[in-house]
Amino acid sequence: MLVTMKVFPLRRILFCFMFLFLLVSCQAGDYPKKTVTLNEETVQAETLIQNIDPVTSAVAIHNEKELYAAAEVEHMARLRLESIRKEAHERLTDQWPEKTIFFSTDKKALLELRKLNNDLAFKSVSKKEIDKRLSKIEEYMKG
Template identity: 45%
Template sequence: MKKFVCRLIKPALLIAVLVSFAAGCAGNEESSLTNMSTGTNHPEKLLENMEEVTSAQSVLEGKNLYAGVTVTQWSRLRLESIRKKGHALLKKHYPKKTVHFSTDYKVWLELKRFKEDIQKKHVHGKKRKKRLTNIEEHMKG
């Protein structure tokens, strides 16, 4: 009886360990791929730590950093100072990048859609540059 149980348990235990190991590896690859494709978690976290900001979106593209935030309703009265503070914060952490920063909701929404399209792999080459140029134009006013 003891030999029979050992013959069943050992292979079952081995299979369980291998399956759990494989599942763990697959999940890590996917999350690291997502982080590599966007590469913008750090700027968003910096901006979301500001008390006026409710949500942030950012895209790193070459020498440029595009960032947009949504602010609390009460903070909308001080958009100019929030823009200066956010831009200075990003410039301090990314001195070699050209920082494009906006508190406009439309810019935040466009950056969010752009990031979603990048993850779905719908945007490539010239189309990608054109969309970022359009977002930059919205930032200028």
């Protein structure tokens, strides 16, 4: 213990922790934490994705000819993200064969979709704005 204290003075440890806390506190951003129910079709898509085992939460937004969806998976299941994405995409395609499906497990896509979901529920968002934001989300999904 004495050796540890000599190598890492308390002031340095405190400085490191303060820096960590600063980073964590900056992370909150202005992203909503929960998905709001928009319509029956959206809920159906979200439930369809959430029925896949390691998925913890999902968000979906229907546009005219497209369906944008994103999901969060359990940490230990992140090694099989590819198969989860494939399965979710297949399920959504089977349900809405006429639509173009965009599905991702990317965090940024999930956050932006959830933000749009909340904005659609509580604010008035123009069609142009929705299209612009969805095309940006599509870019996030592609990486």
